[in-house]
Amino acid sequence: MDVFERMVEANRAYAATFEGGGLPAPPRLRLAIVTCMDARIDPMRAFGLEPGDAHVIRNAGGRVADALRSLCISQQLLGTEAVAIVHHTGCGMATFRDDDLRERLRAQGVVADHVAFLPFRDVDQAVRDDIALYRSSPLVRQDIPVRGFVYDIDSGLLREVV
């Protein structure tokens, strides 16, 4: 069974007992969370969310630069008015630099010098940088709270970055 068949089969079981229909699109908690795509993070469980509660935006590193379009839509069209930025320990984004990945791609015949892959060295600093980037963007609301956290992948615990 390939991964797609596995996914479709698991989904059939999920849908068989599904009771979450009829929820409205605007998030109940008026919250948008930006976090990493990392396979070890289960945002719904880890952050205590029920279906319908919050937008969850995920990308490599949980970087705000890649989330501005989504945050703008979330705020303008679906009424969110709080943002949590959650990076995590043990992130793959701390294991390389732009030039490393660009060279790796170049060896495969792919030129990616125009792509910022958004790696970082220090996770706390990356959270602070992403709050600063948020605060510098006209696309997103500046009159709402934005808080930054680091999720510990091995303890499951959130820590606020100040």
Added chain:
Amino acid sequence: MDVFERMVEANRAYAATFEGGGLPAPPRLRLAIVTCMDARIDPMRAFGLEPGDAHVIRNAGGRVADALRSLCISQQLLGTEAVAIVHHTGCGMATFRDDDLRERLRAQGVVADHVAFLPFRDVDQAVRDDIALYRSSPLVRQDIPVRGFVYDIDSGLLREVV
């Protein structure tokens, strides 16, 4: 209690019984899923995933254009070799056009004519478009399977788009 306190408190309860530590970063199923930030989607449950199984990339609409950086990192550095693109019924992205949102922002003093917000009209076509966009990008592997699905927000069921 504000939404951040709520999140931190729920997380404390989660961490108190957390047993998911020590997992490796590369996704066990070598799968990356691109889906929407919509609050009503719980990808882990809906697609039968355990922590550690798959990268989950989420943005407004589940659009591939916004996921290429993440997919490139996922494949080059963390070994994923299958991609599932999952859009959904009742998506907010089908309720506006670029010009609507740009005018709305302009009325707030924000010029966003340079931003493609990636709305769509037909969800099946949007999935096919995103597979085509994937297939046209040198940043991502072309020798691996990419499949497209629509998730029914009211039944919880996945349907493959062909």
